[in-house]
Amino acid sequence: MAKPMTKTQLVAALAEEMGSDxxxxxxxxxxxxNVITKExxxxxxxxxxxxxxxxxxxxxxxxxxxxxTGEQMKKEADKVVKMTIAKALKDSVNG
Structure with a gap:
């Protein structure tokens, strides 16, 4: 499995794709x-x-x-962030 792209690498690739700095x-x-986090x-x-x-x-x-310890305990209700992957991305990876 390849190493994940770092933020620096992502910014560089995004700048190249945008034709910007x-x-x-x-x-x-x-x-x-920030927009995704707030929403x-x-x-x-x-x-x-x-x-x-x-x-x-x-x-x-x-x-x-x-x-x-193997001990059973009660975990309080919580929230979790989920992501559903788009069919187009799945198809491009598998195709």
């Missing part, structure tokens, strides 16, 4: 991340065309097991 590409990336943390969802949908889901209270 790294500073404006970094600002654009930060703005997109998802507020309970909404964001669809990135061709990539997927990012959303927040609530998990109910449940029983979990401590792997070190």
């Amino acid at each position: 790294k500073k404006s590409a970094s600002a654009a990336l930060d703005a997109v991340v 998802v943390s507020g309970g909404g969802a964001v669809t990135l065309p061709g990539v997927g949908k990012i959303y927040c889901r609530e998990r109910p209270e449940r029983m979990v097991r401590n792997p070190a």
Whole structure:
């Protein structure tokens, strides 16, 4: 498995794709991340065309097991961020 792209590498690739400098590409990336964070943390969802949908889901209270001791304990209800991958991206990876 290949190593994941770092933020620096992503900014450089984005700047090259946009035909812009790294500073404006970094600002654009930060703005997109901020918008997604605000929307998802507020309970909404964001669809990135061709990539997927990012959303927040609530998990109910449940029983979990401590792997070190084997003890059963109750875990409070919480929220988790999920992402559904777009069919176009799946097809491009598998095609």
